[in-house]
Amino acid sequence: MQQINDFLLTLHSYLGGHPWFVFLLLGTGLFFTLYLRFPQIRYFKHAIRVVKGKYAKEDDEGDTSHFQALATALSGTVGTGNIAGVALAIHLGGPAALFWMLVTAFFGMTLKFVEITLSHKYRDFTSDGTVSGGPMYYMRKRLNMKWLAAFFAIATVLSSFGSGSLPQINSISNSVFATFGVDHVITGIIMALLLGFVIIGGIRRIARVTEKLVPGMALIYIIGAFAVIAYNYNNIGPAFAAIFTDVINGTSAVGGFIGASFAFAFNNGVNRGLFSNEAGQGSAAIAHASARTKEPVSEGLVGLLGPFIDTIIICTITGLVLLSSGVWSKKVQNEFQETDIVVLDRQYDPSSEADHQEMKNYLMEKGDAGMFTGTLNVVDGEIENKNTLLHARSVAEDVKVYKNANPYTGKIKVDAGMLDTQSGEIVLKGKSLIHSAPLTAEAFTKSYFGDYGQYIISIGLILFAFSTAISWSYYGDRSIIYLFGSKYVIWYRLAYVVAFFFASFTDTSIIWSLSYLTVVFMAIPNLFGILMLRKEARSTIKKYWFDFKKEFPNEKSPE
Structure with a gap:
């Protein structure tokens, strides 16, 4: 399983994790933004008027x-992208990563507009x-490319498990266990x-x-977030400044953060932005196709609001909380995650400029650092070796080793920097x-609510993740209908629920790795x-505004 996981991650590094995909995504959004003149x-x-139902008609189908x-x-x-994704982006790329998330969302508004308009236009009953x-x-x-349509539908079914179901319940059960002590199986049931x-x-x-x-879930989350921002109001100005001033030169070392380059912030900000709002992926177009309207463009306009709400509002609020x-x-102080631990082959001196630069290059994936292979000697919880341990991309301090909740004495095998934790x-x-x-949960404790703030994150994570699982089940079952017909939907739904239960108490690392790929397989x-349909998209939009002016001559039109 580890070899399969490593293969998936390696493949992802050449696809979604590679700069070419970032430029494809942003480039397409930029193209349509200019082509359609900043819709x-x-x-x-x-x-906003459309989503309020101002132009809805009684005979609309949907x-x-x-x-x-x-x-x-x-x-x-x-979902978890708004709680965990923003925190991961800033953890990796510094404050500037949030800027690139916002840029992705701005162009993503146009992508959602176009993909939803075209999808709604060619929907089926x-x-x-x-x-x-x-x-x-x-x-x-329209494109007469059945093989491409089937490929997209299959990727959507896989992604419904990889993005929408299994990791979501895993996050829920882990959060409930950590906060309330409820067994994972009970939560799963x-x-x-x-x-x-x-x-x-x-x-x-x-x-x-x-x-x-x-x-409801957005209101709970925003109340908790503003309690943090108001409590730390003196830092709001510097936080805003860091988001924009770090864009060109990257983020310098501060505290335990070793630093981040422009390219690293850019890549991680754009990737986390896509994970958060799914613009360009085509998933939201499946939900919007169900809307009651004869005008595909009107539903495209509703979809345009999605990245604005999801990323520009909610992710910005999360970013300000963190910063x-x-x-x-x-x-x-925290319990280390095994996948985040790396043992280096020597002791690095953080006061040494040469050592700091070597460490930064390694973390920015621009250089190599020696990985330790051998044995760590542990006595009464203390590691006797002087090798530097990295955890979560930082030099770990005051490290203690435990086995069955007791200080450990013995040896730990290390292979190429990776621990064997038995x-x-x-x-x-x-x-x-x-x-x-966990980073967002820690930030929510720095507020008027104190330690109770972490419960807002736990509740928010439950609601956000559960709602994501609900929607992705619909994306998957529409894809099953496309591939096999309506009679197989019930079997998909049953499989979805059963897998949801088992993922509450099993490791979903390989599913996360698969989801990274299925996102790309949907987006490309x-x-x-x-x-390919850019001209049709523009002509469809022009016709909408022509008909709108005829039907509502007294309404002010943006065209």
Whole structure:
């Protein structure tokens, strides 16, 4: 399994983790922004009117209202990426990574607009009377590329497990266990039953749940976030400044943070931005295809609001929480994650400029540092070797070793810097940087709520992750309908719920690695498709505004 995981990560480094994919994503967004003359700015007010239902008609066909479609799509994107993804981006690239997340979201608004418009235009009505849509339909009907449509649908099914289901329940069960002490299996049973109740009812029940769940969970999260920002109001100015001033030159070393270059912040900011709002991936287009409207462009306009809400608002708030609280660059006492530990072959002196530069180059993936192979001698929890340990990309301090909660005495084998923890029986604790959801949870304690702030993150993570699982089940079942027909959907839903349960107490590392690839396998065909249909997208938009002016002559039009 480790070899398979390593292969998937290596493959990802040549695909989604490579700069060419970043430039493809941003380049396509930039192209359509210029080609359509900044629709994310010019059409913004009109999009808000559409989502309010101002132009809805009684004879419109579809399964959901504009707002329900937006809520369903947002429930798929407003998830762990907003809590853990922003924290990981800043942990890797510093404050400037947040800037690139925002840039990705700005161009992503146009990408969502175009992909949703085209997907809605070529949607189908299934034998059970529901709507089925998404990029696979315009690929088949308009581009006449059935093989590409099938490839996209298969990638969506895999991604529904890789992005939407298994890692989400794993995050939920780990958070509930850490905060409330509830066994992973118990959490899995309860959440799987709730998930089954929602998704087996189809899109109408999903829409009814998400239209209430999304505003509620966003409100809880924002209240907790502003409690942190207000508590640390003196740091808001420097936090904002760092987001923009670090863009050109990168972030210098501060606290436990060793530093980040322009390129590293850029790559990680864009990748985390895509993971957060899914613009260009084509997933949200599946949810928006269900909306009740005859005008594909009107639903595209609703989708344009998604990256704005998800990334420009919620991720910015998370970023300000992390930066104003200062926790992103501070070492804290924590239990080390095995996958984040690296043992170097010598002791590095942090006061040495040469050693610091070598360490920075290694962490920025621009140089090599010697990896230790051998044995660590441990006596009463203390490591006798003088080798430097890295945890979460920082030099670990005050490291103690435990086995079965007691100080450990014995030897630990190390192979190329990787520890043999005897299947998790040996645990290391100490001071280091932290990242992802634990970092955001730590930041939420630096507020008026104090230590109770971590419960907001736990509750938020549960709601965000659960809502993501709900929406991705719909994306997967529409893809099953496209590939095999409606009669197989119930089997997909059952498999989805069963896998959801088992993932609550098993390691999902390999699923995360697979999801990195399936995101790319969805995005590349979708970006290729909308570029091929660029002229049709523009003509469809022009026709919409022509018809709109005729039907609503007294309404102010942005065209």
